[in-house]
Amino acid sequence: MHDILVLTEAELRKNVKLDLNAVAIVENAFRLLATGQVIMPPILSMEIPQEHGEVDVKTAYIPGLEGFAIKVSPGFFDNPKLGLPSLNGLMILFSARTGLVEALLLDNGYLTDVRTAAAGAVAARYLAPSVVETAGVMGAGVQARLQIEAAYLVRPFRRVLVWSRDQTKAEVCAADITKKTGIPAAPASAETTVRESELVITATPAREPILRTEWLHPRLHITAMGSDQYGKNEIAADAVVKADLYVCDDVSQAERLGELRAARAIGFLRNSTPPTLGEIIAARSGRTSDESITICDLTGTGAQDTAIATHAVKLAKLSGAGTVVRS
Amino acid sequence: MHDILVLTEAELRKNVKLDLNAVAIVENAFRLLATGQVIMPPILSMEIPQEHGEVDVKTAYIPGLEGFAIKVSPGFFDNPKLGLPSLNGLMILFSARTGLVEALLLDNGYLTDVRTAAAGAVAARYLAPSVVETAGVMGAGVQARLQIEAAYLVRPFRRVLVWSRDQTKAEVCAADITKKTGIPAAPASAETTVRESELVITATPAREPILRTEWLHPRLHITAMGSDQYGKNEIAADAVVKADLYVCDDVSQAERLGELRAARAIGFLRNSTPPTLGEIIAARSGRTSDESITICDLTGTGAQDTAIATHAVKLAKLSGAGTVVRS
Numbered sequence: 001m002h003d004i005l006v007l008t009e010a011e012l013r014k015n016v017k018l019d020l021n022a023v024a025i026v027e028n029a030f031r032l033l034a035t036g037q038v039i040m041p042p043i044l045s046m047e048i049p050q051e052h053g054e055v056d057v058k059t060a061y062i063p064g065l066e067g068f069a070i071k072v073s074p075g076f077f078d079n080p081k082l083g084l085p086s087l088n089g090l091m092i093l094f095s096a097r098t099g100l101v102e103a104l105l106l107d108n109g110y111l112t113d114v115r116t117a118a119a120g121a122v123a124a125r126y127l128a129p130s131v132v133e134t135a136g137v138m139g140a141g142v143q144a145r146l147q148i149e150a151a152y153l154v155r156p157f158r159r160v161l162v163w164s165r166d167q168t169k170a171e172v173c174a175a176d177i178t179k180k181t182g183i184p185a186a187p188a189s190a191e192t193t194v195r196e197s198e199l200v201i202t203a204t205p206a207r208e209p210i211l212r213t214e215w216l217h218p219r220l221h222i223t224a225m226g227s228d229q230y231g232k233n234e235i236a237a238d239a240v241v242k243a244d245l246y247v248c249d250d251v252s253q254a255e256r257l258g259e260l261r262a263a264r265a266i267g268f269l270r271n272s273t274p275p276t277l278g279e280i281i282a283a284r285s286g287r288t289s290d291e292s293i294t295i296c297d298l299t300g301t302g303a304q305d306t307a308i309a310t311h312a313v314k315l316a317k318l319s320g321a322g323t324v325v326r327s
Numbered sequence: 328m329h330d331i332l333v334l335t336e337a338e339l340r341k342n343v344k345l346d347l348n349a350v351a352i353v354e355n356a357f358r359l360l361a362t363g364q365v366i367m368p369p370i371l372s373m374e375i376p377q378e379h380g381e382v383d384v385k386t387a388y389i390p391g392l393e394g395f396a397i398k399v400s401p402g403f404f405d406n407p408k409l410g411l412p413s414l415n416g417l418m419i420l421f422s423a424r425t426g427l428v429e430a431l432l433l434d435n436g437y438l439t440d441v442r443t444a445a446a447g448a449v450a451a452r453y454l455a456p457s458v459v460e461t462a463g464v465m466g467a468g469v470q471a472r473l474q475i476e477a478a479y480l481v482r483p484f485r486r487v488l489v490w491s492r493d494q495t496k497a498e499v500c501a502a503d504i505t506k507k508t509g510i511p512a513a514p515a516s517a518e519t520t521v522r523e524s525e526l527v528i529t530a531t532p533a534r535e536p537i538l539r540t541e542w543l544h545p546r547l548h549i550t551a552m553g554s555d556q557y558g559k560n561e562i563a564a565d566a567v568v569k570a571d572l573y574v575c576d577d578v579s580q581a582e583r584l585g586e587l588r589a590a591r592a593i594g595f596l597r598n599s600t601p602p603t604l605g606e607i608i609a610a611r612s613g614r615t616s617d618e619s620i621t622i623c624d625l626t627g628t629g630a631q632d633t634a635i636a637t638h639a640v641k642l643a644k645l646s647g648a649g650t651v652v653r654s
Contacts, residue, residue: 001336006652041371044384044386046368048423050390051426055426072421075426099415100401101416101417325333326335327335327337
């Protein structure tokens with residue numbers, strides 16, 4: 001018998017914010033991932049074609065943290081027809097010493113949203129030009145909004161451009177961004193979004209590239225975070241080749257699930273390994289010239305989940321949030 | 328926002344029993360596993376050598392069931408020094424239609440104990456001689472007791488022999504079995520246990536065979552359920568070769584984690600595939616002669632977890648057990 005803390009989505013939203021604390025927590029997870037101390041097994045993935053659904057399970061053990069998380073993320077893509085969100089899920093925090101369940105984080109994907117956006121901010125901190133006047137986002141979903149919000153924490157830009165296949169969604173997303181951050185945001189074509197921004201975030205489920213090579217320009221950083229599954233691809237493969245620096249969160253994931261897959265297929269880095277975001281952080285390197293074109297390919301790691309879950313439980317305990325169950 | 332049923336170990340123990348219902352539920356899961364409708368991805372496994380720990384995650388989608396379970400099983404082998412059990416964990420039941428979390432089963436491994444023992448009963452039902460006078464068990468842990476209890480549901484034997492490396496543990500285990508079932512049970516040597524039984528269950532964490540080929544005799548069924556990890560091995564490889572029929576729960580698991588690994592290494596079924604327990608059930612086949620020697624190699628499947636979790640939630644709802652959390 002031991003105590004298990006149960007936290008609902010509402011409690012987690014109240015306690016865990018997308019702020020510089022969350023960014024620092026995720027940055028530290030990437031650093032540890034690179035310095036070879038993290039144990040992160042391959043993602044368990046189950047597709048359920050009958051239900052147009054899938055489930056991913058991610059985990060990672062980070063030495064030094066008191067717990068490790070296992071995250072279960074179901075995506076059932078017919079849910080919107082039932083008035084339900086496609087993405088759901090929870091995280092379970094275990095004691096890293098005993099393996100006992102410490103907390104159940106019934107976040108319905110909220111913590112994933114936070115840690116994913118925070119990773120975008122980490123990428124921007126190390127790779128975006130030191131001054132960003134305009135930030136562009138491709139996509140108009142939850143992550144489009146959160147990625148801009150997170151990037152603004154590390155690069156306080158003056159203008160936002162939003163592209164979406166659906167013009168109305170781009171308008172609503174731009175309005176939401178302005179409302180949340182106070183920055184002028186407007187819909188734009190894909191080409192304008194890329195050409196006029198120093199920081200571009202791609203946050204779409206595209207399976208054919210939406211970002212073309214000819215739009216690249218000096219003084220540009222792109223964070224590609226939409227691709228997280230085999231077959232997804234947001235950035236033209238030769239744009240990856242053309243960039244001065246390509247960085248990813250995890251090489252084995254990026255070459256299966258991220259932009260690296262399509263780029264490798266046309267010969268990019270066939271016999272070498274790209275640097276990871278964690279290595280960039282650990283080496284305090286990153287962008288070497290303000291004129292460079294850099295790309296960061298984020299597929300999402302179990303290390304981020306363990307970091308954010310540990311952070312969330314710490315904050316919840318401080319505020320006395322949640323329900324304790326004995327089992 | 329939706330309702331999630333939280334069930335503690337005590338509530339699960341009260342509601343879910345190792346009975347013929349549980350055996351039927353697990354039998355049905357094996358049948359569906361064989362008839363090609365179940366989706367069961369490879370186990371996610373993370374070893375944490377720093378803490379002498381490991382975590383396994385199993386899942387399976389069984390069409391026709393309302394839910395699918397994900398089971399997380401941590402094993403931290405220094406826990407007994409802290410007065411804690413080595414094995415823990417929980418199951419999460421998701422709606423098979425929407426992927427929403429339906430229930431959290433904080434069972435600390437209890438449901439795994441039940442579904443594992445129930446699988447032993449299914450194996451005995453299809454493969455043990457029709458009349459079993461003596462059942463033998465190698466091992467003196469929780470599963471040694473439960474496997475005998477479960478097998479007794481389908482083959483009401485008259486005597487039990489218990490072997491363990493530790494004579495005292497064998498005595499305590501035999502006494503517990505008698506207390507629970509009323510059947511005379513006594514410690515015996517490994518050789519006697521095998522030679523005098525028509526049904527033998529191996530339930531040890533052995534890494535070197537404990538059951539020797541020369542002890543095999545006509546009219547014998549062996550269920551090997553201890554091996555569930557790479558490197559474990561309970562039965563001499565040539566005993567597997569000598570048996571008239573070898574059956575496993577899942578071929579890809581058995582050849583990595585079960586007895587099939589060592590047997591394949593000496594040439595057993597190098598170019599063919601053994602039948603699975605589910606195929607035996609679906610074909611209503613099994614033992615063809617009372618004189619045969621049969622072996623069933625059980626490594627534990629996600630299909631069993633989904634079956635027992637669904638069963639447990641059904642029973643808990645009938646009795647009104649558990650706590651509802653909205654998230």
